[in-house]
Amino acid sequence: xxxxxxxxxxxxxxxxxxxxxxxxxxxxxxxxxxxxxxxxxxxxxxxxxxxxxxxxxxxxxxxxxxxxxxxxxxxxxxxxxxxxxxxxxxxxxxxxxxxxxxxxxxxxxxxxxxxxxxxxxxxxxxxxxxxxxxxxxxxxxxxxxxxxxxxxxxxxxxxxxxxxxxxxxxxxxxxxxxxxxxxxxxxxxxxxxxxxxxxxxxxxxxxxxxxxxxxxxxxxxxxxxxxxxxxxxxxxxxxxxxxxxxxxxxxxxxxxxxxxxxxxxxxxxxxxxxxxxxxxxxxxxxxxxxxxxxxxxxxxxxxxxxxxxxxxxxxxxxxxxxxxxxxxxxxxxxxxxxxxxxxxxxxxxxxxxxxxxxxxxxxxxxxxxxxxxxxxxxxxxxxxxxxxxxxxxxxxxxxxxxxxxxxxxxxxxxxxxxxxxxxxxxxxxxxxxxxxxxxxxxxxxxxxxxxxxxxxxxxxxxxxxxxxxxxxxxxxxxxxxxxxxxxxxxxxxxxxxxxxxxxxxxxxxxxxxxxxxxxxxxxxxxxxxxxxxxxxxxxxxxxxxxxxxxxxxxxxxxxxxxxxxxxxxxxxxxxxxxxxxxxxxxxxxxxxxxxxxxxxxxxxxxxxxxxxxxxxxxxxxxxxxxxxxxxx
Numbered sequence: 134x135x136x137x138x139x140x141x142x143x144x145x146x147x148x149x150x151x152x153x154x155x156x157x158x159x160x161x162x163x164x165x166x167x168x169x170x171x172x173x174x175x176x177x178x179x180x181x182x183x184x185x186x187x188x189x190x191x192x193x194x195x196x197x198x199x200x201x202x203x204x205x206x207x208x209x210x211x212x213x214x215x216x217x218x219x220x221x222x223x224x225x226x227x228x229x230x231x232x233x234x235x236x237x238x239x240x241x242x243x244x245x246x247x248x249x250x251x252x253x254x255x256x257x258x259x260x261x262x263x264x265x266x267x268x269x270x271x272x273x274x275x276x277x278x279x280x281x282x283x284x285x286x287x288x289x290x291x292x293x294x295x296x297x298x299x300x301x302x303x304x305x306x307x308x309x310x311x312x313x314x315x316x317x318x319x320x321x322x323x324x325x326x327x328x329x330x331x332x333x334x335x336x337x338x339x340x341x342x343x344x345x346x347x348x349x350x351x352x353x354x355x356x357x358x359x360x361x362x363x364x365x366x367x368x369x370x371x372x373x374x375x376x377x378x379x380x381x382x383x384x385x386x387x388x389x390x391x392x393x394x395x396x397x398x399x400x401x402x403x404x405x406x407x408x409x410x411x412x413x414x415x416x417x418x419x420x421x422x423x424x425x426x427x428x429x430x431x432x433x434x435x436x437x438x439x440x441x442x443x444x445x446x447x448x449x450x451x452x453x454x455x456x457x458x459x460x461x462x463x464x465x466x467x468x469x470x471x472x473x474x475x476x477x478x479x480x481x482x483x484x485x486x487x488x489x490x491x492x493x494x495x496x497x498x499x500x501x502x503x504x505x506x507x508x509x510x511x512x513x514x515x516x517x518x519x520x521x522x523x524x525x526x527x528x529x530x531x532x533x534x535x536x537x538x539x540x541x542x543x544x545x546x547x548x549x550x551x552x553x554x555x556x557x558x559x560x561x562x563x564x565x566x567x568x569x570x571x572x573x574x575x576x577x578x579x580x581x582x583x584x585x586x587x588x589x590x591x592x593x594x595x596x597x598x599x600x601x602x603x604x605x606x607x608x609x610x611x612x613x614x615x616x617x618x619x620x621x622x623x624x625x626x627x628x629x630x631x632x633x634x635x636x637x638x639x640x641x642x643x644x645x646x647x648x649x650x651x652x653x654x655x656x657x658x659x660x661x662x663x664x665x666x667x668x669x670x671x672x673x674x675x676x677x678x679x680x681x682x683x684x685x686x687x688x689x690x691x692x693x694x695x696x697x698x699x700x701x702x703x704x705x706x707x708x709x710x711x712x713x714x715x716x717x718x719x720x721x722x723x724x725x726x727x728x729x730x731x732x733x734x735x736x737x738x739x740x741x742x743x744x745x746x747x748x749x750x751x752x753x754x755x756x757x758x759x760x761x762x763x764x765x
Contacts, residue, residue, distance in 0.1 A: 159217035159257045163237075164193055165210040165244050166203050176209045178240070178247035180254055184211065185674060190659060192670065202659060206693075212240060221261065221271040222282055230265075234258050296329040308481065309338065315481065426455075427512050429578045432531050436542045438515045439570055440479050441535045444472030450534030450570030451477065453485075453507075454580065455514030460507040463611060464569030465585055466493055466732040469503055470629035477505075480542040491625065492617035493730050498555045498609040500731030501585055503625075504617065515571055517612040518579040524552055532561040532584050532608070534570025546575070556607045557582045563606050572608040582608030620730055628733040631724055635746045638717050640664065640672045641681055642749040645710065645756055648685065650702050655689040684709045707757050714753035721746060 160180035167176040179201065183194040191203045216230040237258065241248055264276050272282045291304040293316070301316065301323065308315040313326040314334075327340040335342060429435050440451045442464060449468030454461050462477060462485060469475065477485040487508040494502045518524070528549050536543045547561025559572060563584050572582035586607040643663040649656050659670025676682055688706060691697040697705075726737065737743050 158196075159214050159261070160196065160254060161217050162211060162213040163240075163247075163251065163254065164191065164203065164208060165212070165240065165247065167207050167209050168203075170207065173209065173243055175246050176244045178212075178244060178251045178254075179203075180251065185670075190670075192659070209244065210240065212237070220273070221265065227265060230261065234262060293325070293331065293334070295325060295331075314338070427514075429515065429573075432533070432544050432573075432575070432578070434513075435515065435531065435533050435571065435573050435578060436480060436544055438479075438513055439533045439542050440477050440485065441540055441542065442468055442569060443476045443478070443538075443540070444469070445474045446471040448535060448538035448540075448566060449568045450566065450584070452533070452569075452571040452580070453479075453511055453514040454504075454517060454571075455511065456517070458510055460509070460511040460514055462488070462505040462507065463571070463580075463583060464503055464505075465583060465609075466501045466503040466625075466730070467585075468569040469625070470732065471626075471633055473626055473630070491620050491622040493620050493625070493732065494614050495616070495618045495731045497614055498585070499735050500733075502583060502609055502611055502614065503732075515573070515578075515580050518574065518577070518581045520613055520615070522579070522581070522612070524549055524557060524574065524581050526550070526552065529575035530559055530561060530572055530581065531575055532559060532563045532567060532570060532572045534563070534567035534584060536564050536566050538566035549581075555613065556585070556609050558605060558607050561606065563587070580612060581610065583611045585609045618730075624728075625730055625733075628724075628729050631720065632733060632736055632740075632742065634720055635717075635742050636740075637676055637679065638713070638720070639742060639745045639749055640667060641676060641679060641713070642717075642753060644669050644672050645753075650688065650692070650699065650706055652692060652699055654692045655685050655702075681709055681713050707761060710753055711757050714750055714757075717746060717750050717753070721750075 161182050162184060163178045163180050164184065165176045165178050167173070169175065179193055180195065181193040182196045185192040185194075186205075190205060191208060193201045193203065195201070214233055216226070216233055220226055221230055237251075237254070241251065241255075261271070264271075268279060269276045270279055270282050271277075272285055277285065290302075292300060292302050293304050294300045304316050306314050306316055310324075313324055314330070315324050327335060327338065328342060330338075330340070332342075429438065435452075438453045440453065440462060442449045442451050447468070449464060451462045451464035451468070454463050477488075479485075485505075485507065488505045489508045490506045492504050492506065494500055526549055530547055530549055532545045532547065533542060534545075535541070536545070545561040545563055545567070547559050549557055550560050551558035557572070559582070561572075563570075564587075567584045570584045571580045572584055573579060574581050584606075587604055640663060644657075647657045647661045647663075647669050657669050657673075659668060659673070661669045663669055663672055673682060685706075688697070688702050692699070692702055721743070726734065726743075729737075
């Protein structure tokens with residue numbers, strides 16, 4: 134039977150939609166499910182936007198926000214629709230669409246009860262097919278003519294051919310330097326020297342190629358009597374400050390964080406070890422100590438000093454700050470906590486690798502400030518406002534940072550709404566990812582805070598229709614910190630990992646009472662609340678790589694296949710739990726909590742995770758006892 138015959142009814146029902154310029158969108162897939170075990174003829178197709186596989190159960194999320202839990206044993210077929218997203222413009226994309234369209238016809242023949250539930254899906258396929266026949270293509274989510282698509286796909290921006298004959302399309306000038314242009318183009322980023330630019334661009338940017346070929350006259354040496362010694366640098370070797378070279382190539386997409394690996398220390402020059410890689414020697418041509426200090430003149434200068442901090446557990450912001458003859462990267466402790474690898478990079482792609490020590494605050498702002506000392510002094514860096522500087526309410530500020538962790542530096546303007554002994558409240562619309570970024574006063578461009586906290590608005594009657602019903606945003610006043618405590622970066626990161634491990638253990642142990650082991654396998658109600666907003670399904674999904682969860686899934690498979698009796702499964706399950714308990718005790722006893730940083734000590738105190746962990750260690754023993762009683 135042909136596809137047209139199978140879909141005749143649906144075609145009549147949806148004929149009025151054919152030719153529409155914006156057809157209904159396709160789902161990401163269809164689950165064919167036999168709820169009553171009556172066979173293929175009664176299985177129904179359920180369109181889904183997202184599917185979660187919990188082995189024992191599947192959870193479907195529909196486009197309108199509903200969820201549905203299905204038993205894995207009754208699932209007949211999962212049919213992903215790859216052509217639901219992306220473009221339908223190339224021959225390969227259209228061929229894939231036709232293949233899926235044909236395959237859906239075969240599935241409707243096999244599962245005829247699905248014809249009604251899948252009518253909207255059939256309509257969407259038909260509408261898309263009709264538009265393709267009319268010469269339309271789908272590009273960037275909209276249906277356009279092929280001519281329009283060709284125009285849309287042209288690179289935006291200038292086309293530049295340099296003196297070597299290389300052509301760059303879609304060119305936008307990102308930055309103008311003394312010696313050339315930093316450009317973005319369709320193939321990435323590139324620094325083009327002025328002497329290699331076309332004549333019209335040389336003229337536009339005031340570059341005279343003839344003047345550049347003249348040999349500069351030697352500068353007269355100053356008399357010995359007026360020579361000045363470089364400034365004293367606190368008993369440290371005299372280091373020439375450097376600016377990051379703007380031609381540095383950003384890290385390649387798809388590569389993991391590389392520069393901060395506390396578990397792979399490198400050798401220091403003095404024979405010791407460092408937890409940070411050693412940077413290349415500074416370029417002495419950038420800046421000489423004793424010259425006039427650089428100060429930001431615009432908010433764009435502030436953005437140049439802001440860095441993106443990308444880790445394997447999260448991302449945030451930071452900024453370069455000069456204090457005396459030292460340069461630091463300032464950020465929040467919570468931006469670094471939990472990461473084992475970090476990359477610190479500015480918006481021009483320069484990576485900061487010359488970190489030689491880590492410092493945190495104690496007894497200030499919950500300990501949520503951290504800074505990395507840079508071995509090389511930078512010419513460009515922000516300046517903290519003096520400790521006695523009075524920040525006024527309603528004064529203009531700008532919060533700069535990596536909003537939503539999208540690797541883009543954004544400038545968010547606002548005002549100071551409140552002032553406290555260790556923090557200020559602002560109304561600039563900072564979000565996750567801005568943490569650690571600078572808050573500067575617009576008039577002085579001095580740093581008056583570090584973006585740190587978001588508080589959810591209150592929902593009680595006292596806050597209704599007031600500013601307190603909305604999200605409130607705070608920054609810690611880093612300029613008031615008068616004492617920094619050196620810490621081992623490795624130990625700081627291990628503290629965060631220990632907290633995360635204890636949190637994971639608590640959540641997993643709270644799931645155990647809801648797992649049933651019987652001849653049908655290991656079953657559970659994924660919607661049972663474990664603790665807070667977490668339910669069993671959330672925990673099993675989040676920690677699917679944990680040994681306990683993996684072993685539970687193995688038990689489930691062996692029970693279903695008849696490779697293990699219920700008694701054997703219960704005994705094995707008891708051994709898993711006992712091993713988990715021993716691991717929990719070992720994790721806790723390995724910690725010297727008194728030596729932890731203030732930031733991590735406060736997390737322990739406020740979260741109560743340590744007390745929960747100790748209580749659950751005892752609870753595991755009781756669970757093992759009950760299992761042994763069930764076996765006997």
